[in-house]
Amino acid sequence: MLSKNEVIERLRSIVGEENVLVGDDINEEYTRDEALTVKPCLPEVVVKPGSTEEVAKILSLANEKRIPVTPRGGGTGLSGGCVAVSGGILLSLERMNRILEIDEENYVAIVEAGVVLADLYKAVEARGFYYPIYPGEESATIGGNVATNAGGMRAVKYGVTRHYVLGLEAILPTGEIMQTGGKYVKVSTGYDLAQLLVGSEGTLAVVTKVTLKLLRRPKAKTTLFAPFRNLSDGIRAVPAIFKSGVIPVTIEFLEKLGLNAMEDYTGKKVPISERVRDEAEAFLLIVIEGKSSEEAFGDAEFISDICMKHGAIDVFVPPTERAGRELLKLREKAFYAAKDGGATDLVDVVVPRGEIPNFVEQIHKMSAKYATIIAGAGHAGDGNIHLAIFEQDADKLSTILEEIYRVGKNLGGAISAEHGIGSEKRRFLLEMENKAKIELMRRIKKAFDPNNVLNPGKIF
């Protein structure tokens, strides 16, 4: 049995002294992520490997000595996934941040797991490519995106992270290095383990390299902002938009409360008249891409007409792409605006698209029943609703959460669309999910991680 100091010495010998932090040297940011309800936890040691082989050695040591290991990317997660709830080693991938290859012939990028989204976007766009997954917070890492199957505002047209993962290098909890998938589009060669690891929240393996599919960069973009007298009208416009054959990149909805909070937080106002502002209760924010500005503007006009036919009070089209981006930036601040305004939790339930008005109506009733503010904004194009809950009483908050998840499940939805289960939604998953599925997930976990050293306390 090694003492704690001996373990730390072994870790130093693997990654170098400067890449092992203990005690007061552990910065506060390593104790938390962005989840509002998860308490910070101090790991015993933070380790920052610089290579695949170092990660493998760390996991091998941890497995042998039964030390819990929590993988961490950018710490922007919203479910407590990278918080070291069991102490032990916090394995930060921050040094593994190299873009290894952009293969222009095969439309592929190979990156280390610690590459942050902002750097990936810059690198691929400089070569005329496009990585369309856009989960809002650009300091998130690709490894974190893979582990949570991150989605975001462009999922309507482009899908989510898993649709761009062609291959992975991952280290099993026993320290073995596994390669799966590659630069090819089709594969039918045994179980698809890359896709099994996508969304596994660091409980099955540590991802060290990712092979990502790239697209060509679209030439033009237009944004629309459509105010409606009520949310139902706005949501009813969404299927009509899809039927028209134009698939927008983004269709977001906002309720008035949410828009006001974002405007207050950013100090910026959406340029709509006071009359429209007074009348409107809900808004759609729609982004359209095209091969040329003419095509994008043409499609935007077409979609404006659909919105007007479905009860939009007006449709505002920003005159330039830059002005459109400003509107999107406002929407991107939804989380920080809610946090700043005192939100105590944020949920990301998903329901079938057509059930959004029904879901939101039930949430409004719940809000009145509990006398608790619940503000909605979300991805109208894919059924993912983000609700900011402002409730200080922990027991009441827990009751409200349970009711929200049950309403979502009863409408054919799921507890989390993109943020994951982490430690935060564990109880709800175990209570509400199909028992056979949970049992099989437990057996898969055991097959990968027989000693339960990797991210214990998450999902299960």
Ligand SMILES: Cc1cc2nc3c(=O)[nH]c(=O)nc-3n(C[C@H](O)[C@H](O)[C@H](O)COP(=O)(O)OP(=O)(O)OC[C@H]3O[C@@H](n4cnc5c(N)ncnc54)[C@H](O)[C@@H]3O)c2cc1C
């Ligand atoms: C303002 C804001 C907006 C956001 N908007 C969106 C959004 O629109 N859509 C969306 O999907 N998410 C969104 N998020 C959530 C967050 O950005 C994503 O969950 C992101 O994928 C987390 O990446 P990360 O690198 O920060 O991971 P972390 O928070 O560090 O970790 C997340 C999970 O991944 C695991 N993990 C991290 N790296 C690895 C690895 N290399 N191998 C194995 N497991 C690993 C961790 O153990 C943990 O379970 C938002 C967050 C914020 C703060």
